[in-house]
Amino acid sequence: MIEKMKMVHIVTTASGKEEMLKGLRDIGVVHLAEKQSADRELTERFQTLSKTANALKEYAEPKQKGSKEILSDDEFNKMYTEVLAAMDRKSVLGQEISASSSEIDRISEWGDFSPAELKELRDAGYDFHFYRMGDKDFQMASEDENIKLIRLAPVDKMNTAAVLGTLPPEIQATELVLPEKSISEMQQDIEGWRKGIEECDAELKSASIYDASFKNQMLKTQNEINFSAASATAQSNTDFVWISGYIPEADLDSFKEMAAEKKCAYGIEDVAEDDDQIPTKVRYGKVSKYIQPVFDILGILPGYREQDISLWFFLFFTLFFAMIIGDGGYGVLILIATIVLSVKKLVNKDVSFLLYVLSIATIVWGAVTGTWFGMESAMNVPFLKAMVIPEFATYPEVFGLEANVPQNTIMKFSFTIGAIQMVLGSILAIRKKISEKNLSWVADLGWAIAVVAMYLLSLFLVIHENINIVPVFAAIGVAFVLVVLFGGMSPDKTVGQGLKAGLADSFTVFLNTISCFGNVMSYIRLFAVGMAGVAISQSFNGIAAGMHGPLIILGVLVVLIGHGLNIIMCFLSVVVHGVRLNVLEFSGQVGLEWTGIPYEPFKELSK
Secondary structure (H helix, E strand, C coil): CCCCEEEEEEEEEEHHHHHHHHHHHHHHCCECCCCCCCCCCHHHHHHHHHHHHHHHHHHHCCCCCCCCCCCCCHHHHHHHHHHHHHHHHHHHHHHHHHHHHHHHHHHHHHHCCCHHHHHHHCCCCCCEEEEEHHHHHHHHHHHHCCCEEEEEEEEECCCEEEEEEECCCCEEEEECCCCCHHHHHHHHHHHHHHHHHHHHHHHHHHCCCCCCHHHHHHHHHHHHHHHHHHHHEEEEEECEEEEEEEEEEEHHHHHHHHHCCCCCCEEEEECCCCCCCECCEECCCCHHHHHHHHHHHHHCCCCCCCCCCHHHHHHHHHHHHHHHHHHHHHHHHHHHHHHHHHHHCCHHHHHHHHHHHHHHHHHHHHHHHHCCCCCCCCCCHHHHHHCCCCCHCHHHHCCCCCCCHHHHHHHHHHHHHHHHHHHHHHHHHHHHHHHHCCCCCHHHHHHHHHHCCCCCCCCHHHHHHCCHHHHHHHHHHHHHHHHHHHHHCCCCCCHHHHHHHHHHHHHHHHHHHHHHHHHHHHHHHHHHHHHHHHHHHHHHHHHHHCHHHHHHHHHHHHHHHHHHHHHHHHHHHHHHHHHHHHHHHHHHCCCCCCEECCCCCCCCCCC
């Protein structure tokens, strides 16, 4: 359920600001309204800490054990300063090496000469310049009595000359820009810089064991950021400081006790009807809490005034997951992987329980359909064959049935699940609106009737069931009228205003009615995607079965890689299709838009 929120305002004297904020942080239940930005220096420190910690991971040995000892603030700051200096020094040395290497490449064809000696010649009055030029220009320079030059070895297949003074503009030539140092001197520098980089690497490697200390400092900085943001959020005048926020109604007592202890005044009121910034805190049940990891991954949360459908989401998601994965063998692999992850404590209890449920559901569906790694030969095992419901069998010929029998059965099952889920969505919407005395619940009743009618129409058109189509279209007509007449109703409108709004929206309702048929039909994806996965696994099995003799090793690789890719594609299909049916089709019937703002109370973080 979504917990009810209250708006609280707390006031203290200007001198008691810090104590008030510490009190709010200690109880950790107030979600601050209109939160301001924290001090820039703190945010920059957090970013630098994070960036440095990630950079140090590159220097850690693969089997290196990090230090569990947490350095004191002074010890850490000393180490951190040295790490930053080493990183800066390494960066500078790298730039020096790059620049000198480029300089060596530029002048390498001119040979290893001493720029210092050339400078001495210039100081003695011999101003030599070095040029590259084409044949025609070289000939002109050679024939000019005013130009004194010495021909040098060609550079880059061009004529090269040392000229006393500079060439006149009419001779096209490229002058060599003299380097500061000779090639041998620059190579010596590079060698020294590389040794410096090795020293920096050694220093950074020794600091890479302090990952726990970096996390500790990042946590401290994050808490300082939160406190700084809360301090900036608090409003004040000369005498008083005050701050406002949202608090779950169940936590009011702890807030009142804190205010009394800190000698603060406070006010509590209901949240405004037009307030769209109220955070959502979902109190999950014993079962529904296991779908929370999926919500966190998807980043979805119901709005404060929307309904909590986590339990229904969990139940339908489990069924959709099993049908889309579709293979009991894959379910066994997921179960084994979950056991390994749980034993090694790589996932928390909620995630592991969710994976257990999903894997077991997949095994059950695979057993019911007789699908085990796409192998028909699995039906030769009496135990596996006995668990199959023939009308759902992937290999109907084993049970003496025609191929279309299980296909039609599973398609009908998919449509039935879809109709049940969408009607349930309408019922949830009706229950909520009745409690709000919102007459538009009748329109949701109309949508429920439309879903049932579209379900029957789907069975008639797709599976060709013997259904009297006349009552079906009559039901669709009744549903359309109910939605048009009552869809515009709301508690803040008169009946006349509601009727007028509904009639004005009649064309949109017509389009939505057609869309309702598409929504019911979309559940056929449960059948189609599941069958596609089976077909892919059968294809890889068939390819591998044709490999004999020495090729049997290749056949094993084909099976392993093929089924691995198929499992990955099945998981992607769960996200694309299984989640979509819950987040769009089902949620649309409930009237859920997932507009929730996460409840993030001001508190001291522990991780």
